[in-house]
Amino acid sequence: MMEKSLFKKIVYPALSATSTMTMFSYAVSYLVNDQFKEPKLLSSLFLSPGRQKANEPPVGGFLLHYLVGMIFATVYQLFWKHIFRFPKWKDGIIYGTVCGLIGMLTWKLTFTLHKSPPDIKLKSYLFHLLIAHLIFGVTLTWTERKLGRKS
Structure with a gap:
């Protein structure tokens, strides 16, 4: 079983921040009618290129995205x-x-390196990504502050 302090220090903030960022990306995707959903893009780029059905949930993409969120949260914690x-x-x-x-x-x-990347508005996506990560960083900070940890 996972140690409680590890969950509280890393997992909880990572889940909070990555989930908030992902919800933002899904909302932007809906509003601009383009594919800005990181889990869907990760899945189509790395896990099932060309094989994933449009309405199939990108489970592997979510796992990859949350793994990266966990890594970023761990670095923040350090x-x-x-x-x-x-x-x-x-x-x-x-x-x-x-x-x-x-x-x-x-x-x-x-x-750039992928032989068949998804057809999205890359410059818009990259700009959106900066804002999404600002949301990630602020949510990570908010979570840390809510946990009330002092040095």
């Missing part, structure tokens, strides 16, 4: 533990921006 005394809102904005830039670079590289 920074928080060693640098930040108590996470401030600006820390979340800065960390979200850094994660967003890493995400933009990674997605751009992935779309």
Whole structure:
């Protein structure tokens, strides 16, 4: 069984932040009528290129997306533990921006190198990704603050 402190320190904040970011992406996808859903894109790029049905839930894409969220939350936790005394809102904005830039670079590289990437408006998606990661960073900070941990 997972240790309670590990769940509280990493898993809970990662689930909160990744879920909030994903809901934002799904809402933007709906509003702009384009494919900005990270789990769906991850699934189509890496797990089942060309084989996934339109209405099939991208289970593997969700798992990949939450795994990456867990990694980003773990790195944030390490920074928080060693640098930040108590996470401030600006820390979340800065960390979200850094994660967003890493995400933009990674997605751009992935779309460039992939032999058959999904047909989306990539520049719009990359801009959306920066905002989505700002939401991720702020939600991560909010969760840390709600947990009330001090250094």
